[in-house]
Amino acid sequence: MSAPFAETVRKIEENLSNIIKGKAESIRLLMISFLANGHTLLEDVPGTGKTTLAKSLACSIHGVFRRVQFTPDLLPADITGSTFYNPKEGSFEFREGPVFANVVLADEINRTSPRTQSALLEVMSERQVSVEGKRRDLPKPFFVIATQNPTDFHGTYPLPEAQLDRFTACVTLGYPDSSTNWRSSTARMRSTRSRT
Numbered sequence: 001m002s003a004p005f006a007e008t009v010r011k012i013e014e015n016l017s018n019i020i021k022g023k024a025e026s027i028r029l030l031m032i033s034f035l036a037n038g039h040t041l042l043e044d045v046p047g048t049g050k051t052t053l054a055k056s057l058a059c060s061i062h063g064v065f066r067r068v069q070f071t072p073d074l075l076p077a078d079i080t081g082s083t084f085y086n087p088k089e090g091s092f093e094f095r096e097g098p099v100f101a102n103v104v105l106a107d108e109i110n111r112t113s114p115r116t117q118s119a120l121l122e123v124m125s126e127r128q129v130s131v132e133g134k135r136r137d138l139p140k141p142f143f144v145i146a147t148q149n150p151t152d153f154h155g156t157y158p159l160p161e162a163q164l165d166r167f168t169a170c171v172t173l174g175y176p177d178s179s180t181n182w183r184s185s186t187a188r189m190r191s192t193r194s195r196t
Contacts, residue, residue: 009035012060019056020049020173029169030057030145038168039124039144041109046149048173054105054145061141063102070112072155076119080129081136094131099123102139106146110156117163120144124166 009031016027030053033040042050051067058065068079081097098104099120109117123129127138146167148159 012057015060016053016056020053023049023173026171026173027053029171033168033171034141034143036168037141039146039166041164041167041170042145042147042173043150043170044147044173045175048175050145050147050173051105051107053173054103057143057145058101058103061102063141064139065103065105066098066101067105067107068098069107070109070116072112074112074116076116077131079116079119080123080131083132094134094136096136097129099129100136100138102141102143104142104144106144108148109146110148110159112157114157114160117157117159120146121162121166 013024013027013031016030017024020027030040034057042053044050054067055065057063068074077097079097079099081095081100083092083094085091086093106120109120123138124144127140127142129136129138144166148156
């Protein structure tokens with residue numbers, strides 16, 4: 001690893017650690033997965049900063065962030081995009097789905113049907129979308145962060161092995177410990193006082 005590249009990676013990790021406090025190991029695993037051209041499954045309860053982490057990574061690399069909320073009625077075309085008829089032009093046009101971004105957050109991925117989950121298989125392994133026989137490449141870099149709640153299985157579909165194989169790492173953030181909470185609260189109080 002060259003010195004400038006290593007320094008860039010260190011700065012990204014430092015930036016993420018300033019946003020998500022006390023989770024250096026989880027951030028390191030996320031970065032390893034990102035640098036290895038893989039994807040990450042965040043398995044955690046709500047309110048631990050999963051969306052904030054994904055947004056922060058996108059900002060740190062000056063990339064485009066998109067979030068997809070997976071629900072039972074979500075269709076594959078809602079993820080990959082679809083072709084529609086433009087009557088003004090008299091032709092068919094492709095409308096890109098949310099996967100055409102650098103960092104994609106697939107929120108609660110296990111809440112949608114296996115058919116819709118399968119729309120991510122090609123996307124994650126080949127970094128492309130095939131719609132109506134035409135291949136469209138995704139932007140580079142391309143990184144999927146998927147989340148699922150490990151304690152709430154009501155109305156969920158288990159991820160198939162083929163889907164799990166697309167993830168390089170499974171990371172848990174968890175709630176911050178008491179010392180991290182105290183330091184964050186103290187910093188917020190100082191910031192508030194400085195503005196008054």
